[in-house]
Amino acid sequence: MLEIDSTSNTYGQSEMIIFAEKWATVSSTSNCGCSASSTLGDSPCFGEHFEDKAGCMFEGKLGAESYKSKGKKDGIPCVIGSSEDLIKLDMEPHAQVGSESDAKASLLRDCISHGPFPKHCDHVKVVSRDDDENSVECTQASTISKFSRPRPPPDIGERKIKKLSASRQWRPQNLKGAKMKPMYCNGTYYHKDERSQNIYPFKKRKFYSQSPLCPSDGGFHHEDTSSFPKKRNCDNCSAAIGASSSVTGQVHECKGCNVKLSIKSFKVPELFIEIPATATVGSLKRTVMEAMTAVLGNGLHVGILLQGKMVRDDNKTLLQTGISQDQKRQNLGFILEPRHTQITPPVCTEDPSLLSGGTSHGISRSGTYYVSPDPLLNLSSCVESNLNKVPSLADILTGNNLPETQALVAVPSSSTEALAVVPFHRKSHSEYVQRRIRRPFSVSEVEALVQAVEKLGTGRWRDVKLRAFDSANHRTYVDLKDKWKTLVHTARISPQQRRGEPVPQELLDRVLAAHAFWSKHQTRQQLKTAF
DNA sequence: TTTAGGG
DNA sequence: CCCTAAA
DSSP states (O other): OEEEEOTTOEEOOOSOEEEEOSSSOGGGGGOSSOOTTOOSTTOOOTTOEEEOTTSOEEEOOSSSSOOOOOOOTTOEEEEBOOTTOEEEEEEOTTSBHHHHHHHHHHHHIIIIIIOSSOSSOTTOEEEOSSOTTOEEEOOSHHHHHTTSOOOOOSOOTTTOOTTHHHHOOSOHHHHTOTTSOGGGOTTHHHHSOGGGOOOOHHHHHHHHHTSTTSOOOSSSSOOOOOOSOGGGSOOOGGGOOOEEBSOOOOEEEOSSSOEEEEEEOEEOOEEEEEEOTTSOHHHHHHHHHHHHHHHHTTOEEEEEEETTEEEOOTTSBHHHHTTTSHHHHTTEEEEEEESOOOOOOOOOOSOGGGGTTOOTTOOOOTTEEEEEOOGGGGSOOOOOOOTTOOOOHHHHHTTTTOOGGGOSSOSOTTOGGGSOOOOEEEEETTEEEEOOOOOOOOHHHHHHHHHHHHHHOTTOHHHHHHHHOTTOTTOOHHHHHHHHHHHHHHHHSOGGGOOSSOOOHHHHHHHHHHHHHHHHHHHHHHHHHHO
């Protein structure tokens, strides 16, 4: 197996220039009818020009080296990225914070996730490469294909990730039973008191994030191709990570009243990819693509950190926030975070020992990947009050506004690697399911399990669950049965062969004893019923 | 839904 | 942990 650690992945865009309306919040820039589910896997139309309503214009060649556009109208030029991984924003000091961050977010979104060309181009004009003025309404795909890379045939199963995270599901066989008894079903996570819920961070976020209360994001998630319930559809959590600008960059003020910010490349979160050595390069590319889509495909939000504080008021001008001040800008940072952060803060499990460090470097299935958070996200502490906002991922990751017990993933906070350990794997054509986080049994759990089995015997896992793990929502009776199986196995092998947190020999002995006893017992029962 | 077992 | 046949 090949394991690729692409920690240093960066999105150094090639040269890219945005022209946005001076006073517009540039978020509109990217709201040009783009479809959220246009993903990397869907293959952006490279090499396109387009101009959206807001007058922003891109010429994209994400796959290639160049990505630039020329400006027109009275926009403010923003150069983002280059071969030197440079991102420059030339902003008017009175520009709103939101316009700056949104500009970048939309750039990244468009270029990274969706490609420079929106899939649905109702509101987009395609202009000839040679003549920017001669724009032609894009009314059909054929118009685009003239410029773009040939689109794949309808069979995009292998490539398309339909609302990647949205399509993910847990225990599909149980999904329909939302009314099941809590302990049997993950439906439990819908209904029970959240505070009592344990850490299925992504799942929880998925389920809650697009609850009816979750506002529409207005632009990037409209193509809801998923057939799953709405409430599971706005999970960005898959990308329960964020990225931050790897360098806050030099900041310099230009002569006029414009503020120029220079940001080095945006880093993407650490990516782990596992793929068979026999896989083709193409499939490797696809896998990376899918991973990136998972991370970025759902839309990004840019957060701004000024001297360690999150700048939340998008309506403040750069002057007001102090961004235009040279000295303050020394400490200016940008953070990428998933767009939907309306999550219900998960709560730490009642027993910290239950969380005893599963490593995030677990092996996932072939051709899968998972991401871990960018450590950079942990660097700053934000003290600002929340202004009525639901904590964002960045908040959580930076420990802002959330007590430790509400960590996004209830793992020891020191364990940065424990975050986001959920790999994806393809279930069918365009569905991705998320594997549950691996959470090794702690000794105390083993103890409880052994005790229950001693009492109830093997084969009554539901009762075992009820008896000893009733409140451990993340342990199903199947889990307990599986654990017992491994315990028996563990007890039988030599201590040298055992892995993970060592289980006291005494417990293992009891396992063997109980296993032997109940095996006989079962045999006897069977014999009884047989005769 | 639960159990049982293979993957 | 996942998947699923079978009960």
